[in-house]
Amino acid sequence: MFGTVATLVLLAGLAACSSEEPEREFLGVQRITVAMHNDLPGLSYSSNYDRSGLDFLMFQHIEEEIDVDFSEPVDVSSGDRVTQLIQRKADMTIASFSITADRMDEIDFVGPYLKTRQGFLVGPDGAGIERLADLRGSQICTWQGTTSVEALKGIRETAGADPVTLTDASDCIEQLIDGQVKAVSTDQAILYGFARQYEKEGLRVVPDVTIGAPQHYGIGLPKGHTADCRKLASWLKKHVGTSSWIRDVETSLPTLIKEDAGWISSHKPSAAEIEARSCRDSISP
Known part of the structure; x- marks a missing residue:
């Protein structure tokens, strides 16, 4: 009798285990x-x-x-x-x-x-900037680890401006607001976000001025x-x-x-x- 009960308990346990769904995974993790x-x-x-x-x-x-x-x-x-x-x-x-x-x-x-596309963000002292040539003689900031760094490498030859590479986005925005750089350059989608965030500080994206590949x-x-x-x-x-x-x-x-x-x-x-x-x-x- 004891053996029969034990067997039934074991079979019930196995049935329960077999009915459990495997843990869901995506990209090899749960x-x-x-x-x-x-x-x-x-x-x-x-x-x-x-x-x-x-x-x-x-x-x-x-x-x-x-x-x-x-x-x-x-x-x-x-x-x-x-x-x-x-x-x-x-x-x-x-x-x-x-x-x-x-x-x-x-x-x-x-x-x-x-x-x-990569574009340009300017501050209140950049009101007259409407073309790439208007940035001649100025410093343009971008930050490390982005495709924008590569796109700006030729800016000295094409526009007569000097690229400045800082650690992150906030460093560039701070220098733009303080007037230490004339423009910030990275993807326009990013720049439009900053333009809205710092609207009171007079930041704006220069329309229709882009460089580099999409x-x-x-x-x-x-x-x-x-x-x-x-x-x-x-x-x-x-x-x-x-x-x-x-x-x-x-x-x-x-x-x-x-x-x-x-x-x-x-x-x-x-x-x-x-x-x-x-x-x-x-x-x-």
Whole structure:
């Protein structure tokens, strides 16, 4: 009798174990850690532990879409975005992260979810700046770890201006407000966020003045998770075609919307552009 009861208990236990669902995973983990900027108004900004901006809204959409747990986002500097993914200090990075050939060698991207161009932000003493030539003889600031550094390397030859590279965005904005530099140069999407944040200080984006190649913002992932990468890319292709994507940009970057009437055609990526840059080692022709 005792043996029969023991056998039944054992069988019941085995049945219970077999009916349990396996732990859900994405990118090889059961809880996703997302790295984000905390100092870019309109894109990824943190104040009193509250995050806002287009990148943060993208994070919230992904959190709803992917059926795993997410930790609170962690901060990342521009220069550490690739390193944090490689070292698995983050599982995903949403941080105005331009997709480039060099970065695609080391990590995967899903994107773009936004396109932009590199432009110029000036202060109140730059009221007369309307063309690139108007910056001749001035200093132009950008910060470490961004594609903007490379794009500014030729500014001395093309415009007669001197590039200044500082540690982060706040350093450049502080020097612009103090009049130590004439302009700040990086992606226009970022600059329009600063223009709105510092409107009272007289900061503005110089319209229709850009340099370098178009920038394509992607979601950074560690390599080695092709199926999950493709799943996220498939979702993104649908998302950028929704009114939710338009509303997120309008909410996060209202100054860009105001200044650029044709912003959708210039900033919205196509499904083909997403396919060409997502989950690949190089950009597809």
